[in-house]
Amino acid sequence: MRCLFLVVGLLLTCQHSLAKDGNTKPNVIVIVADDMGFNDVGFHGSNEIPTPNIDALAYNGVILNSHYTQALCTPSRSAFLTGKYPIHLGMQHLVILEPEPWGLPLNETLLPQHLKNNGYKTHAIGKWHLGFFRKEYTPTFRGFDTHYGYWQGLQDYYKHDTHATFTNEVGYDMRRNMEVDWSAKGNYSTTLFTQEAVKLIKEHDTSSPMFMYLAHLAPHSGNDDDPLQAPDEEIAKFAYIKDPERRIYAGAHNRDDDQSIMHTAHSSAKAIANCDLRPLMTTLVHRGTTSHVSTLDCRN
Numbered sequence: 001m002r003c004l005f006l007v008v009g010l011l012l013t014c015q016h017s018l019a020k021d022g023n024t025k026p027n028v029i030v031i032v033a034d035d036m037g038f039n040d041v042g043f044h045g046s047n048e049i050p051t052p053n054i055d056a057l058a059y060n061g062v063i064l065n066s067h068y069t070q071a072l073c074t075p076s077r078s079a080f081l082t083g084k085y086p087i088h089l090g091m092q093h094l095v096i097l098e099p100e101p102w103g104l105p106l107n108e109t110l111l112p113q114h115l116k117n118n119g120y121k122t123h124a125i126g127k128w129h130l131g132f133f134r135k136e137y138t139p140t141f142r143g144f145d146t147h148y149g150y151w152q153g154l155q156d157y158y159k160h161d162t163h164a165t166f167t168n169e170v171g172y173d174m175r176r177n178m179e180v181d182w183s184a185k186g187n188y189s190t191t192l193f194t195q196e197a198v199k200l201i202k203e204h205d206t207s208s209p210m211f212m213y214l215a216h217l218a219p220h221s222g223n224d225d226d227p228l229q230a231p232d233e234e235i236a237k238f239a240y241i242k243d244p245e246r247r248i249y250a251g252a253h254n255r256d257d258d259q260s261i262m263h264t265a266h267s268s269a270k271a272i273a274n275c276d277l278r279p280l281m282t283t284l285v286h287r288g289t290t291s292h293v294s295t296l297d298c299r300n
């Protein structure tokens with residue numbers, strides 16, 4: 001349930017998101033990796049699980065080693081979306097457990113609401129964990145135009161059901177906005193969330209700027225009966241790790257870096273390239289990525 005998170009922010013500017021007042025508004029993509037170990041990324045010295053895409057973003061961006069987050073999901077997400085310490089929100093205690101009827105207070109204005117007021121299209125993908133006991137607490141009532149993902153703190157990576165932490169309730173938890181989305185069943189979370197991010201970036205109408213909050217499940221544990229889950233082809237890359245559980249964790253972790261960060265950055269670069277903004281695109285390549293992105297033909 002601990003939820004240290006790695007936040008990767010991409011600030012992308014595109015000529016076509018010129019605001020009415022003449023200011024250029026950057027597109028903002030925030031990618032959250034859930035429970036990723038501090039020492040499990042290359043830029044903090046790990047040589048066990050390669051994270052070339054995260055490292056490239058880090059080395060070409062800003063690494064905030066003296067900034068601290070709350071060590072749990074609900075308080076840290078509350079702080080991130082409000083800009084306030086959880087103790088000022090009543091969100092400082094543990095996390096919202098599955099059957100509990102509480103959430104981030106409705107009188108708080110969240111980051112996506114402020115951005116929407118400034119002309120942004122706003123999308124949330126993946127984990128919420130800020131309350132769902134009444135619909136008013138869920139993402140599309142709190143400033144996000146769209147949400148694809150789950151409302152609770154964790155789930156099975158393939159079945160997408162959540163087993164309550166201290167009681168016996170089990171329930172399916174994948175939604176597209178307010179509708180239950182059964183089509184996710186059987187597919188791996190990181191793949192689903194990355195697909196959604198890439199689709200939204202591709203389809204984005206660049207006449208307005210975009211804010212995307214991409215909050216992954218990985219590498220957080222799944223349900224107690226099967227806490228570590230990764231696709232076989234990811235696990236196979238880590239045959240050199242002796243501990244079988246650590247090997248699966250590495251696989252989940254790697255999917256975040258390899259698939260999500262790489263593809264999201266890749267599509268963002270493409271979206272920008274399509275805006276004919278070469279200098280800023282170059283900035284992204286500098287800021288952003290590894291050989292994966294630098295092989296893009298940016299002149300399209």
Ligand SMILES: *[C@@H]1O[C@H](CO)[C@@H](O)[C@H](O)[C@H]1NC(C)=O
Pocket residue numbers: 105107108109
């Ligand atoms: C929301 O309501 C609580 C409880 O009345 C209060 O402490 C808090 O300051 C309010 N927040 C805002 C932004 O008004």
Ligand SMILES: *[C@@H]1O[C@H](CO)[C@@H](O)[C@H](O)[C@H]1NC(C)=O
Pocket residue numbers: 183184186187192195
């Ligand atoms: C789930 O995976 C299957 C098999 O790869 C694919 O056909 C299907 O489109 C996927 N569903 C979603 C929602 O991505």
